[in-house]
Amino acid sequence: MTIENTIVLNQANLPSLPKSITVPNYDRSKVTSGIVHIGVGGFHRSHEAFYTDEYMQQSGDLSWGICGVGLREGDRKMQSILKDQDYLYTLIVRHPNGQVENRVIGCLTDFLLSCDAPQKVVDKMASDETKIVSLTITEGGYNFNPVTDEFDFTHPDVVHDLANPGSPRLVFGYLAAALKVRKDAGKKPFTVQSCDNIQHNGNMTRKMLLAYVGQFDQDLAEWISQNVAFPNAMVDRITPATTPADMAYLADEVGVKDNWPVVCEPFIQWIIEDKFSDARPMWEQVGAQFVTDVTPYEKMKIRLLNAGHSVLGILGSIEEQETIDGAVQEPLFARYLRLFMDSEVTPILDPVDGIDLTEYKDVLFERFANPNIKDNLSRICLESSSKVSTFLLPTLLQNLANGGEIKCATLVIAAWCYYSDKQVNKNGKALDINDVMSADLHKAAQQTANDPLAFLQLDSIFAEVKKQPRFVTEYQKQIEALYANSDIKSQMQDVLAQAQ
Numbered sequence: 001m002t003i004e005n006t007i008v009l010n011q012a013n014l015p016s017l018p019k020s021i022t023v024p025n026y027d028r029s030k031v032t033s034g035i036v037h038i039g040v041g042g043f044h045r046s047h048e049a050f051y052t053d054e055y056m057q058q059s060g061d062l063s064w065g066i067c068g069v070g071l072r073e074g075d076r077k078m079q080s081i082l083k084d085q086d087y088l089y090t091l092i093v094r095h096p097n098g099q100v101e102n103r104v105i106g107c108l109t110d111f112l113l114s115c116d117a118p119q120k121v122v123d124k125m126a127s128d129e130t131k132i133v134s135l136t137i138t139e140g141g142y143n144f145n146p147v148t149d150e151f152d153f154t155h156p157d158v159v160h161d162l163a164n165p166g167s168p169r170l171v172f173g174y175l176a177a178a179l180k181v182r183k184d185a186g187k188k189p190f191t192v193q194s195c196d197n198i199q200h201n202g203n204m205t206r207k208m209l210l211a212y213v214g215q216f217d218q219d220l221a222e223w224i225s226q227n228v229a230f231p232n233a234m235v236d237r238i239t240p241a242t243t244p245a246d247m248a249y250l251a252d253e254v255g256v257k258d259n260w261p262v263v264c265e266p267f268i269q270w271i272i273e274d275k276f277s278d279a280r281p282m283w284e285q286v287g288a289q290f291v292t293d294v295t296p297y298e299k300m301k302i303r304l305l306n307a308g309h310s311v312l313g314i315l316g317s318i319e320e321q322e323t324i325d326g327a328v329q330e331p332l333f334a335r336y337l338r339l340f341m342d343s344e345v346t347p348i349l350d351p352v353d354g355i356d357l358t359e360y361k362d363v364l365f366e367r368f369a370n371p372n373i374k375d376n377l378s379r380i381c382l383e384s385s386s387k388v389s390t391f392l393l394p395t396l397l398q399n400l401a402n403g404g405e406i407k408c409a410t411l412v413i414a415a416w417c418y419y420s421d422k423q424v425n426k427n428g429k430a431l432d433i434n435d436v437m438s439a440d441l442h443k444a445a446q447q448t449a450n451d452p453l454a455f456l457q458l459d460s461i462f463a464e465v466k467k468q469p470r471f472v473t474e475y476q477k478q479i480e481a482l483y484a485n486s487d488i489k490s491q492m493q494d495v496l497a498q499a500q
Ligand code: CS2
Pocket: 197, 235, 236, 237, 238, 239, 305, 306, 307, 309, 310, 379, 380, 387
């Protein structure tokens, strides 16, 4: 059934929205923004904003609105759509059985674009009302060299920011400027809360910020290191990119016109270290878990879920798979992924309090197979250079160090070379590759026909792993077979057969 009259999503229309969509029960005009969030993409909107909206609904504490910040020109579209909708958007939660829950999230209060008004962003972060600055800036946004884990001062944006502190491009310039205002005013700092898929994401943020600030203001760096809390956290909710079909669904079947809704799975998890510089929302009242040490949880999640995604993403892309659910429903891919998880990841995980790893993996397979979450492999393979370095190589290195299995992960690296070289799937369809390193990846991969180890020359990714003869031998075997036969499936079968 198609609904004839759609209602535009905005504040004035909230009371007239159809009953099938849940709306905020709190008075949005009373919300103040205790949180500034940098990187308002789908994931932030399905995760931290969901928890915060739910918390404000349940507690009536309205001091935790979120002011969004975009650091890139590419954020303008989101900013303009959300502004037109009074910062409201719909969260569409799709269950595997077809059930759908639609909910309007009301906790976003504003959206600033740093390229338009850098000082406004600093002022907002420095204002007394702000207690937390949270981040989803992707793995690449932390600007660390994945081999050394040190801040990359050679990055052109860093060079720019050090020369132009009044109009920085990267997050560190804003954090530094706003924290300096707090320090100079003798005030408490805000908490800096990373929500990205990096192990010890808080420690990493701290280390990168201190390295950056240490370049020009030792006193500030010292004050940050003494006073600012950077809680580590594990974040989880699969959130595919929004498609025109999602907007059409809302308009035609629900009767709401929303120009940028978010779709996600029902599963949600947030495990956070309870160390904050100042007040925080009691997110534990709405399902988040506070712990003293998040290390085992984040390792489990990143090495199983995120790396599992990359395994399916890279192998599936050079076949003819389009989505995660499609890939995992193919028995060969499912068996391969399970072997990777069981034989290469599980042995290196630490015991995780309250979690049965077999059950955790079973649930992951159910989540990946949700037929109503069309998580495109092009999203999964976005910025693979950061993802492989963060999600997969640490596992490989650990297995190399302690004699563990490496075949599944090594074939994924060989497949990534093939993918970067050919840039098409097995039917000749062009792959949608988005990676800051894509030109370098392509160039190195193209040399493979002459030198089977050419791809490993990319030192910023492979410097450590290529020092390991066991890896190099296995990689060479895999890459030669792949270039000789162009048949990834038979190689996946070989790896499975050898494991029996
Ligand atoms: C994905 C993540 O992009 C990726 O690599 O693995 O976006 C993943 O869907 C989320 O981390 C789920 O919590």
